[in-house]
Amino acid sequence: GVSATRCRNIWCTCNNHSNQVCKMISDPEVTNNARQLCSILLTSSEIADRDKGKNEEADRDKGKNEDLSKDLYQDLLAWALFANRKELAGVFWSKCENPLLTAIMASSVLKNMATKVHTGKDRKLHEDLTQHSRLFEKRALELQNILYDEDEKGCMSLVNSVDDIWGMSVGPIECAYENGMVDVIGHPCVQRLLSKIWYNDSAVQFPQWFKSLCCYGRGHRRFENMKKAWSSPAMTFAVHYFVVLVLLVIYSAFILMDIKSENALRGIGAYEFMLHFWILLDLLEEVLLRHLRSFLLFKMPKVRLVAYLKDFWKLLAWLSYIIIIAAFMVRIVSADEYKRTEIRLYSLGLFIMYMRFLKSMLVLTYFGPKIIMIGKMLKELIQFSWILFIFIMCAGVLYHSNMYPHHYDMWPSHGTGAHYWRLWKIMSLPYWQIYGELFLDDLKGENNSNGSCTFIQSEWESDPSIERCVEYDWAIMIIAAIYMLLSNLLLVNLVIALFSYRFEEVQNNSDRLWKFWRYSIISDYSKRFPIPLNVPLHIFDVIRTLYRPKRAYDHKKCIDGTCLPFDLLIDIQSKHAARCLFEEKNEKTP
Structure with missing residues (x-):
């Protein structure tokens, strides 16, 4: 008390x-x-x-x-x-x-x-x-x-x-x-305030800022406005995402080419070199340089890891770093059996890089609310997926137990990989049925005569690549009828209703939400430099800050702007x- x-x-x-x-x-x-x-x-x-x-x-x-x-x-x-x-x-x-x-x-x-x-x-x-x-x-x-x-x-x-x-x-x-x-x-x-910071006090709207880049105007202030426009966070943002767009084209071309596993270090081409060079500089920008600069200026923030990872875009950035670095490490191994793993990792990294590029649309009045809407729907879908998982596992186990009775070998261990586990067979059929793929021929066993399966237990146990034939039972169709009724009519329509609710919620508050997320973009790009110029510019900025005359209230600002x-x-x-x-x-x- x-x-x-x-x-x-x-x-x-x-x-x-x-x-x-x-x-x-x-x-x-x-x-x-x-x-x-x-x-x-x-x-x-x-x-x-x-x-x-x-x-x-x-x-x-x-x-x-x-x-x-x-x-x-x-x-x-x-x-x-x-x-x-x-x-x-x-x-x-x-x-x-x-x-x-x-x-x-x-x-x-x-x-x-x-x-x-x-x-x-x-x-x-x-x-x-x-x-x-x-x-x-x-x-x-x-x-x-x-x-x-x-x-x-x-x-x-x-x-x-x-x-x-x-x-x-x-x-x-x-x-x-x-x-x-x-x-x-x-x-x-x-x-x-955010607009003044975004355009570095050179304009209040994008058309005026764009004209300032070309030294548009009259009088001696046009050169000053041009200098401010070129050094604004908006220009940093534009240059950064232009480089990211070029990188996505390079990354896509690299994935579409035949990636050679042998002599990986000596066989690195121009596309792959530019990809890893950009990832290294982006990692330095995200982790080392910005925190090192804060430390030298006696502003080292003590941010908790949980709070840091709550930022979805930072989480995506770290996932892209980890996956692409892991793909490069697999490439160094230079073994033929890891070649497909290397391509899978690089492909997943490319997908995440495309998702990261969506952040560039947050600053736009039209696309910003749509990106926010996608994020909220994705969060809703992840939460709802637990209910879908329960229904899928329930139906999958019932299907498998009636289609393949007394199937003892659920986890093949005869030198086979995880892709032969029966778990994927159990989940795949009810999962694809949600999207309308009925598999009625498979459920009735009508594909048994095409030669792709066998009833002989010793054959499908010794060779997991040989599929076991379906043993039809009338209960299978009853299970399918009940599951399709619940999944396609109840669960799918419930998800659509949830999405409709989130759409209306974001649509009614689109302006407020866009203004809120706009702060994070402007705050971030008022403190960073575009890649690949970030390393020399950070060094120059730290030296300039340490040696320039400092006013008593310079350190009192949240972000660079009016004070x-x-x-x-x-x-x-x-x-x-x-x-x-x-x-x-x-x-x-x-």
Whole structure:
């Protein structure tokens, strides 16, 4: 709990008295536990670096009273959130130094608490916490509206500025994206900021940006706009995916050619060399260079592996690296029996590379929602596939037991591969029946006379390539009739209904969802360089950053874009949090 000393005068607005209350606290264990719990609930956020230098510690000691007063309301807000005390949480939030970021983080904490409670099946508490979370999200949106109407540039800078809340260093748009706050990311302020970053402040729309590339315009600013356009994240994105498109053509040509297994290292052609060279540079860009650059700039993020792998596109990237590298290792073995395995791995890698190319369409207004729709339907299909798997296995076992009674050799071991296992025979027939392939001739045993099977047990046991003939029984057709009724009429139509629901859901929210995912693309390509120029450009960028004059608030940005001095950003929002609370009270009063 919270000590009586701390809660004695929680309604006091006097800074001197707040400092006095803070000094009376002798045991910081409660506040540390509260901050630790907040950091656990916000697992994706970057933890503030606690290994500060001695100079920074001296600066903090110098302003200790001010920091204690600032942290007081943050800690009391955390207590009110954990206790689900809505009115007290609103009062403490209005006293915090950075109410916009605090509202977003409070909403995220409550949302994650509600998710954990929902897992515990406490429905009433889940609804209360969800409602409380939406209240703070509403406050954040109202604060964004007020600040954007009053000072557009200041509001754009504010949502892009990093601050320390509950011991975590995070920015408003970063926290909102990590916790799925679609409306906060879709706010005109954030979208305008993202457009400025995407085109490097050279244009507001694609046609203007394209004209800026060609030095279109009048006056001395046209050369400046052209320089900005060519160095913008949009240009990085365009160059990167143009190279990827060329690589896909090269990769496809490489797969269609006769891949020679012997003398693999000396037999590597131009297509294969360019493929592996690009994969190596892309792997360096994804893992080493970006993290090494962050380390040299003292910004090394401590991101958990689970949170990293939640990004579907990063997971696809890692799968492509692993599969293509595995294919190359198989190629080095230079054995004829592994030649087909090598081609299979390269083919699977090509398929994943084509899927990765779909990410380029996320930035387009028309194709972006369609890609999001495909992702949601794929997630729905994967979840539903467990039900399909149960039906397929049930029907397959019933088919096999009646078509091939007393079949003892389910796992042939006479020097054969896994493709001769009877498991595939059990699953294949009911699986293809879902798509309308009835196999009635096979079920009735009418193909027994074509010479491709045998009734002699010693023959099909000694040679797995020889198929056993079907022993027809009337029960087989009854099983097929019931299974086809359930699978084709019930399960397939249920999947179609689920897809229709997801389609309507995404279609109705296509603009909001596209704006949300647009942030991830712009944030990513504002920090990277196109391949194959990434290695020298990263080295040059690190050297330039280390030696250029650095302003005090340069490190306070989420992504490269608009940023003003942090003290100014705090001043422009200090008076509006109380106004939001006052308007809430007026709405509740009849």
